[in-house]
Amino acid sequence: MSAGPYNYSYIFKYIIIGDMGVGKSCLLHQFTEKKFMADCPHTIGVEFGTRIIEVSGQKIKLQIWDTAGQERFRAVTRSYYRGAAGALMVYDITRRSTYNHLSSWLTDTRNLTNPSTVIFLIGNKCDLEGQRDVTYEEASKFAEENGLMFVEASAKTGDNVEEAFLETAKKIYQSIQDGRLDLNAAESGVQHKPSQPGRNPLSNDQQANKDNCAC
Amino acid sequence: MACFWLNAKETTINIFTTEEINNVTYYNIKVSVGDCNWKVAHRYNEFYELHNQLVIDHGVSKDILPSKKVIRNKCPIFIESRRKGLEEYLQKTLVFLKRTMPKSFVEFLEFNLYDIFFLLQDLSAKLFLESDQILSSKSTYFFTVLELHALSEFLKKPLLDQTETRFDISPVVDLCSQLSSITVSGDSKPYLGSNIILNKLQFDLSPFKCLKVLYLKQVAFESLNSLGSIRCTVQKLHVNHTNATTISQVLQCDVIHKDNIEGSQKWVSLEILDLNSNNITEIDSTIKLALKVTQLSLNDNKISTITNLSHLPNLSQLNLANNLISICTDLHTRVGNLKTLNLSQNNINCCKAFSRLYSLETLDLSCNKINNVEDIQFLGDLPCLENLVLTGNNVATAVDYRVKVLEYFGDRAKNLCLDNEKPSQAELDKVSVLRALRIVKEGKTPDLKAGFAIY
Incomplete structure (x- = not known):
């Protein structure tokens, strides 16, 4: 069974957050499809993508929730924070307002996720150097003060996109190795691949539901 | 479709009748959640087992279930008093467990069949374990309109913050985003023991990101709200036994103003279009939205003339059997x-x-x-x-x-x-x-x- 693309040992849950139009969906698309989506529609509620990556020889499946940036969806998107192992917080380097809102996004994230959630700050659209509104140094300082990982990326050219997702996964994997992240906690955002007997993070209630359907 | 978490105050349980089948007395339970209701039948022994479970796991008080009786338990007066007792029991238990809703109680009352949240909870647990197997089997996966309706409602309004029982919807969405072939079936009759009519439930197909083969059986197209990326990915579309009378209803099901045929509505990958066994009366000009079609099946419809097919330059197989x-x-x-x-x-x-x-x-x-x-x-x-x-x-x-x-x-x-x-x-x-x-x-x-x- 576990051949080909279905061969992985962990599932990590990510969320992507940030103001409207900063390029969250494009980052996801660039990461999952390796393509730039030129006229990306507004996300309604949430979108979803997956990709299997490799960290230190371990195959990991990333389940990525891409949330809507529009204020009216805030209530919907908030319920997806819980149980995220990684949060990618995105701003647009050409629009200062999106940078200014970071602290409110950070508050939300800290309140709604668990302490071991890895938060990664991404300054998107770094291909538009000419229109830059937020300097690298400034954002870098903000990240350092708040203990975030930080990179400037471009969903259009693909620069640093891969890195951001992979670095986050590495950090999460590290916390598992260090034992800082409890795999069996329901909210950790990390699961073992199912079918590994005895290590299933689902509650016994849900386990009992497993039937022998082979379809 | 029912949603207990939004309608907890409008949820009632009654045992309205009893009936004897094979010498066993069954109590007919009616669960009403808002506008939605369904019937479940259980015998006393099943109440007894449920009760034991709830007492052990969830601290339900021990003495609220009517007691066992071995002889003379068929007497109508006794059955009537037990019916009342059991009804009261369920009502008390619901009040006591309304925040936690344990699985045994949910399944006893079949919330997991008719309620958005509990149905998805079940589906999610099942798919978490089986999705790899489903994906590697390559065969078509069956969804009911009920499941897709629950999923689209849930994605719009996740409800998770209002509840204590929690689950992760990711396994469902994850599977949906990877499936390449699905069959969606609807029905215009009430679903199982409920008053839910599947074909009145709105659903959408946007969670499916790389679907290549789509079967729609007995669905109502007016309930299909969004096709998501399906127009770009689907290569084979089978629409059978639906209420569709025009091709526009199918190919433009998500378009409000159907008179405007626009480029964005094209089914760019569609090669096989199977519309057999519907009530289609004419091949209207919307067929040109399926410009790459090579095989077109319109058998068992009510078509009287062959029109508009010159829009399909690649058409090589045409089936118009059993028409007019x-x-x-x-x-x-x-x-x-x-x-x-x-x-x-x-x-x-x-x-x-x-x-x-x-x-x-x-x-x-x-x-x-x-x-x-x-x-x-x-x-x-x-x-x-x-x-x-x-x-x-x-x-x-x-x-x-x-x-x-x-x-x-x-x-x-x-x-x-x-x-x-x-x-x-x-x-x-x-x-x-x-x-x-x-x-x-x-x-x-x-x-x-x-x-x-x-x-």
Whole structure:
């Protein structure tokens, strides 16, 4: 069974957050499809993508929730924070307002996720150097003060996109190795691949539901 | 569809009747959640087991279940008092457990079949374990409209913050985003023991990101809100036994103003379109949204004329069996590229329209109203025709029918499979004799068309 693309040992849950139009969906698309989506529609509620990556020889499946940036969806998107192992917080380097809102996004994230959630700050659209509104140094300082990982990326050219997702996964994997992240906690955002007997993070209630359907 | 978390205050449980089946008394429970209700039947023993479970795991007080009774438990007065007791028991337990809703209680009352949240919770647990197996099996995965409705409602309004029981929807969405073939089935009758009508539930297909094959069975297109990326990915679309009467209802199901046919509505990958067994009355111009289609099945509908198919340059197989087609003229101007044409079980009485479909390899005209064998001459010049079916027409009952038909194909007769049967040597010999006789009679190589004009 576990051949080909279905061969992985962990599932990590990510969320992507940030103001409207900063390029969250494009980052996801660039990461999952390796393509730039030129006229990306507004996300309604949430979108979803997956990709299997490799960290230190371990195959990991990333389940990525891409949330809507529009204020009216805030209530919907908030319920997806819980149980995220990684949060990618995105701003647009050409629009200062999106940078200014970071602290409110950070508050939300800290309140709604668990302490071991890895938060990664991404300054998107770094291909538009000419229109830059937020300097690298400034954002870098903000990240350092708040203990975030930080990179400037471009969903259009693909620069640093891969890195951001992979670095986050590495950090999460590290916390598992260090034992800082409890795999069996329901909210950790990390699961073992199912079918590994005895290590299933689902509650016994849900386990009992497993039937022998082979379809 | 029910949603307990939004309607906890409007949720009631009654035991309205009892009935005896095979010497066992069943209590008919009716669960109402808002506008939605359903019926479940349980015997006393099942209440007893549930109760034990709830006492052990969830601290339900021990003495609220009516006690067991071994003898004389069939007496109507006793049953009535037990009915009341059990009804009260369920109502008390619901109040006590309304924040936690443990699985055993949920399943006893079948919330997991009819409630958005509990149904998805079950589905998610199941798919978490099985999704890899489902994906590697490559076969089509079955969804009911109920499940898709629950999913789209849940994605709009996740409800998780209002509840204590929690689950992760990711396994469901993850599977949906990877599935390549699904079957969605609806129904216009009430679903199982409930008052839920599947075809009144709105659903959408946007969670499916790389779907290639889509089967829609008995669904109502007015309930399909969004197709997501399906127009770009789906290669085979099968729509059967639905209420669709026009092609526009299918191909433009998510479009409000159906008169505007726009480029963005094109089904860019669609190659096989199967619309058999619906109530379609005409091939309207929206068919051009499926511009890449090579196989089109419209059998078992109510179509009377062949129109608008010139919009489909790649069409090579067309199935219009069991429709109401009586007259067709100049088909070569409409469907000139066809290799396979099935027009069986229609009302066709003349073959002239087919005379210039020069690409045609297979033509099925069985069960029509072709009466004269002379009519077949129009097919004689089709250079690629290899399969011809004429059974079920009056012409097929004529004396020497096979030989007469084969004669029109001249030298090609030996290559033609008539009514699924290759011509025998005896038949071919007869054909040669007939041709020779005609040459003698007319003093030249017969020109069959001219010959017909003399008759």
